[in-house]
Amino acid sequence: MSRRNIAILVVGFLVVAGVVIQAVWRPFAHRKAAESGEIILDIHHPDAVIDSEALSRLPRDMLRVPLLHDLLTQDFVDYYESGNTRLSAEGALRRLAFEHQLDWRDELIRRVFDEPAHVLLWRSPDGRLGYWAMSMRRNGLAKLLQGLGNVAASDAQLSQVGKLSGDVPVYALKLAVGRTLLFAAKDDRLVVLSAPGVLLDANGGLLSERADAVSDMLASGHDDAARAYRLDAGLDAGPDAGGDAPKGHRLVVSANYLSFGYQAFFSGIDALRFDFSPNGGAAANWQTSALIEPGKLPQQWNSADLWRALPANPAACASLPADWKAASALLGKVADGGTDNAAAIGDQFAGPAAVCWYAKSTLVAPVFVARLKTQDAARTAALKAALGKTFGDVIGAYEAKAAKADGDTASYRRLPVTTRDQGADVTVWQRPVSARSGTALTSKAAFASQLSAERYFPVTLALAHGYLIFSPDARLVDDTLAVLDKRYPALADTLAPQRLPRTILTLTPSSAAALIEREAGAALPADQEAVFRNASRTHLPPKLHAFARYPAVSLTLPQNLPGSTGWVPVEWWFDRAKAGAGSDAVGVVETPADQPGTEGD
Known part of the structure; x- marks a missing residue:
């Protein structure tokens, strides 16, 4: 065949192929607007x-x-x-x-x-x-x-x-x-x-x-x-x-959206609201409110006892008005003890819970603290037994290198739970769990040969002086125990006493900036995310350093909450060290954020 005939044949083939593709696949057709199908959403309740x-x-x-x-x-x-x-x-x-x-x-x-x-x-x-x-x-x-x-x-x-x-x-x-x-x-x-x-x-x-x-x-x-x-x-x-x-x-913004769907753990707050009023230009400002359901708030959301138990200088702390009945139902689904055992545990707690992040640890390892209803000896002993069993049931992951206990024929192997009593009122449970994002180095552990990764979490639970403390990082549990033993300053020492019950969130920008900067570097390994890591190193630190210069800030609710569901104002307070106070001082002067001359609105 001549080159001309070959060219005509090729072109004809391509035209026929194009017609077939367009007829079957239709990449250039005018697509109908409804091709994506129905989107799942609640038209009556937006996020x-x-x-x-x-x-x-x-x-x-x-x-x-x-x-x-x-x-x-x-x-x-x-x-x-x-x-x-x-x-x-x-x-x-x-x-x-x-x-x-x-x-x-x-x-x-x-x-x-x-x-x-x-x-x-x-x-x-x-x-x-x-x-x-x-x-x-x-x-x-x-x-x-x-x-x-x-x-x-x-x-x-x-x-x-x-x-x-x-x-x-x-x-x-x-x-x-x-x-x-x-x-x-x-x-x-x-x-x-x-x-x-x-x-x-x-x-x-x-x-x-x-x-x-x-x-x-x-x-x-x-x-x-x-x-x-x-x-x-x-x-x-x-x-x-x-x-x-x-x-x-x-x-x-709904609390359900902000909590990634975990609103069951603080069902007393439904949404946050931010209002901006021009008020003639220079006087314009933002105001914050929360939609509160008082009937679902444990003990009227009084968080004072929690701040007295938590270590000072957190990157961030939040009080959660936990629904302990709902939490017990969830625990009953994952623990071997069943719903009765879970309910027995949940019935022992009162008031809100708290979660805090610290610069010495990581974003995936905060510390949680909850308050017991009573310190009755018999009830505490029963709770201790239930907690020990539940901790052993639900904490831990398969460890390929873990040694089996004598007579253990099960294929699922975890490292053993260690239990220690630190005095009459303190019991601590701990189990190491291998994980690439763990807070401790495997090489420094006595049981390193049984761990499956280079790092691990020393997951720790403690029952002490009427509090339950939990964290994947044992150091934060130890610091909290030190606060309860009066060996470490408490977060409450850095907050205005009259606002302790109604403080629902506190943030220390210097600690939060240090935590975020370190976590961003760890999340972007140089050999896998070189471009993103370089961009992060260029743009993120200046913003974090600017953020770190701000004083600690806390959010409070009114002293008296309404009797029915409604919006209540949220006040922002900047905590400033007292004049002449040394670096170890814990005294503060709290300034409302909307007062002229302060750092923010």
Whole structure:
């Protein structure tokens, strides 16, 4: 065959192959908006809510907090302006206006993105707040949305995918492969959805419950988020709000989202709320609130006894209003003793629990402390027996090199639990567990030959002086025991006595910065993450050093909590060393964070 004939044959083959691929695989076909299928979310209870006078101003207003101003970069301020979704949407609108000769000026398009907005957000599978529904109203929307029906009938990027009640059309705007927005408009209101699966099922049909919710947003500007989080009209600029534009910003985040789903361990707090009020420019500030359910707070969330037991200078400490009944039910599922044994353990605890991280340890090895109801000798003895059995049942992992005990034929091998009594009121249980992220070096252990990794956790549990103490790092348990024996300063010594009962979180920036810097280096090995490690070394330390210069800060609730579920203010206090105090002094002067002349809002 001649070269010409060979070339014609090759080209013909490629054309036929292309036709077959397009017919079967259809990589260039116009994909339906509903291909991703229904997204799992609760339309009536979002994970977060944002009400804003203008979303583009939110990042700049967040930087009014001096701490955030020192830590965040200009990229944070510009993120909303240069985000892929916004730029893609603006570009798509400009193209539609140009190709279809619509009277949409650039300033009109920009104004739409700076309207007062109400945003509902839900977590996506990667843990981010990746799904959202945004409701906007007022200036220019009616003009912008004129003629969309005619455009959708002839445009490959814009299509109509359904109709809400009242024959309100729902449009899909395809921004890129795998990235499509849905929106619907009625009168001067617009609702935008981040993905087709928020409203459509796998077949492209409307999900009735969510369609009703979107219809309500278009009709009244309201949704169930206000009821779920007990919010007043506030920033919601619906028709019933009197027509005035909202002022400032309001951010609400559920405790369930912040706790990665572990809210059962502190069910008394439902959400956190951050409100920004302009108040004439220079006086603008942020305020913090918590949604509290008093009926679920153990002993009214009094944390004073916990702070008296924990070592001073933590990187961070938090008080958790634990639901001991729920915790007992969980323990009953994992422990061999069954639900009765677990309930017997849970019944012995009262009040909240506390968790603390220290710079001497790691992020994966905090210390937990809980208070016993009573120190009755008989009950303490029974609890000690139950704890020892449960610790041996649930703590530990398979150790390939561990020696079997005499007569042990089981294939599952763990190192033995050691038990020691340190006086009449102190019992300590410990079991080594091999782990690459362990807090102790295997080479320095007497039982090194039985460990399966270069590091291990000396997992430790202690019952001492009416407290239960647990940590994967034995050093933190030892320090806590030293506090109870009056051999080490307590965290309570560095906090204002009158605020001990209501302090729910305390943070020491210098210790936290040291912990984060060391952990970041350990998490990015040079031989595996060279580029990321170099970037971290360049950008992270300056921010952490700026953070470390801040004084210790603590958060407190009001002395008297309400009798029913509601929002209560959270105060921020900066703890400053007393003038003339030496480096070992524990006296402090607490300054409210919103007082003029202090370090932050």
